[in-house]
Amino acid sequence: MEKPTVFVRRASGIVRSASPTDAMMFNYNSVNLGYTLFLCMMVLTLPGAILVGSLILTILLIVPFLLVYAFFTAIMPRSGGDYVFVSRTMRRVFSWGPLLGFMGNASVWLAEIIFLAIQSLWVPTIYMSSAFATLGYLTGNTIFISWAHLLTTPRFSLVIALIVIIGIGLTMLPGIKFHLRFQWLLWIVGMLGAIISILVLWSVFLGGGHNAFVNAFNEFALRHMGPDAYNQILVSLEKDFNFTAMPPDPRWTLFATGALFTSFGYAYFSTYYAGEIREANLVKNQIYSMFTPVFLILVVTLLIIIPLQSIAGSVFLGGTQLISLIAAESWPLPVMPSVFFFIGLLIENPILNIIVQISGVAWNLLICAILFPMLTRCIFAWSFDRVFPEKLAAVDTRFHSPYAAVIFITILAGFLATLFTFWREATELAYIAVYGASGIMIVTAFLFVSIAAILFPFVMKDIYQVSPVSKYKVGKFPLMSIVGVASTAVMLMFAYMYFTIPELGIAASPMAQLIVATTIIVATVVYLIAKVVQRFRGIDLSIVYAQIPPE
Template structure:
């Protein structure tokens, strides 16, 4: 068969299975809920949005909700371990157009996530880190850097700088990329563990004294700790005597924004060692889930013990709901609080510097996935062949890397000067709902639509005579129903109205269908029926 009319672009992807268990577990954990930055921002924001929430309980419930999704994803990935993840499964079980919709939603969410982690690097890491350094070393230059790091110009500069570093890492090849990812992850994790130790040996009296000393220059008050609590109450915060489940419930939606994605290793299936091993796939996902959730719970409990729940709630409430009354030059992030506990310069410097390393590994999965999406679509001739080209030396799809990097830069450029990025981030969660819902339907159909493939696959497991995929598929749909309910009922999660969700989902569906059918028509005119590719699994 002529190369130009063959089913696939070529008979080998050119990618190499060189990702180890450790590489993939870190890839997934850093993508879904990178411990340091999730503690710094993503979790405690809920204290201001939903006063009285129990973050520990919400995180524990999120673990339970995530488990059926991970089992389903692990079974599907091990049954068809190819580059493309849900695109491969859905196209072979339901239909190619639905697969493109699902995979497009996942790729869009990932690109939004990449832009987010790049965009907040300045405000979340650089700003608090230099503020701590300036405070500890009594250096006004460093303190001023921390103060201006979050301004739009510097936010944009640092975001583009980090994105370019990531693009170079991805271009160096999967093996080198993982080495860079792992080094950054362990540096960041080392700083987070050091911060935990500081909290463990710290006490509230010392924290209040050090915080008052630091904040007095901005508040003109000798008791800034108490002043912040009083200002929050004056701004409308009601301090609860105990936790409220009505406030905890929407916090699950906040935490699931990060925790929802512990299945992300499926997008490494084409380059992961022993990807067809069901237990290995599930072990990676559960390791990432328990690692992230465990550290979030420990971090929250330590912070509340030392800083006080009411204070942490008050300062986050002011920052989110009454910024004109928020006195500090940097946001109330975890690394900033850690710097308030001890006056030991070396410890504070280490905590401050190591927090700078969290965002790069968080961005790896967010860019890796859409790059492989372009690759997989190109390999099946939905997109131009150029996007499936792989560098012979590094085994990296350079053209796809360039396209996705350009797209991420475009989102960063727009988001830096837009006030709607938080809404866009929440719509990224809607993308996740689309993906998991479609995969859930595929999982339910798999044992009956692809009987031969299912019977010979690692997913062929029954519980009480019912395929596990069917059980987990139904449970996953129910979880997505709950998450959709939370997004609709609680506008504080970022979605202003149900209409916006409907319009967004409709747009994703229409774009996905347009991509597939325009490619189908173009290739048909060349004498190529791209549907033939979906009759079999692509080569490795």
């Protein structure tokens, strides 16, 4: 019998068809303008947080974190991203080091597969429903209103969710380049809506200002709340929720970065399919693809948030978001508050309003889309290393796509979406898992990769010295280690926030804490089983982790 090779194959079977600009667009979609605007509304619920200050501070804090990923990706541009980085680095530190790479990567993977299922259900029940409701009530179109209600019913929402999951899965089968064309299309739609929103908001800001927004809101709410609805809501916020204007608080401005990190921090996401990006070994390309979207999203967000905050009022924006989060049943209007709803109130042209509302749906479809490459490539990387079944590393010879992993993720996400639709307890557990996901990722994935960056130039000196990163030094000390130290400090700070501040993390949820512990235990058990099984087959996984996977 032929002795098994170290890896499943001597070549991955995947080709580099995506460009650095494709990766930049992908990371823009990963940070995601729609999700960032939602988080900005969330920040306004925190007492005394200065939103613009929190946005700028978040960017400064994630610089070392993104440099860690940029450096590692340039050194080891392979499918699986941080799984490969940490497992190979920590293997040089101690024999069980590869477990840390798998544990961290698996924790991110678990959170994201659950989030993919939930997000696919949110597309019809929240985003499409809100878009149709906004357009329906603004134009008096009863068909749109009936569609808005239909989209929230369990069976219909599940059908749409499955169409989203299967549809995106189908775009993955012809290869990453084809899938990225699909993302480019959604990105163009999303950006068209963003440009219209910016022009509308600044025209109102420079024209009618606050009174124009109040009048537009009151006109919409008149038949539901009577006259002066805007001030009715402000009075209710103070009386029923003790929510009112607070003096600026630097402490909460800092704490808000913990929430904003969950959008801007995702600018590294192209690392998971780096094995399919041309010239991914160039540091300048990694910096371009990761940092450009961060600054572009920051600029676009500020261009939307600054005028909106001025004309609508911080208390109104934060307060309406608070009601939607903790007392949605008491919201008096048929459309839940959101940035796209408030912008829609200011647009008189129905065509422009349709574009803006569709753009809101496009941004949220993109959240589902960016998760597929990450989820499938991690599965592929684990299987290629023989930690998962080898069949999941199968690649189509025509399209060079890991079709088995794509089919697996599509089926699993569809199953979870069905489960969450009809089993209430599973849905509640899934929400808790996602709620605690930030804590899991900080502690296991991002912290481990930051520590690995500190050690890499010293424990993998043979690879580091011939890498494009070795020329970046401060004096004689590797810049990679310096940014690793800084990133570790930032990740520890975020971990402290998530584990101690109920508004941000898992401190208030014992179940979320249990999920964190369970994730670590399950990942360890899976790794141990793989190690034992492969040893029986005559394969030592420690030898696998002694090498960088082939291209």
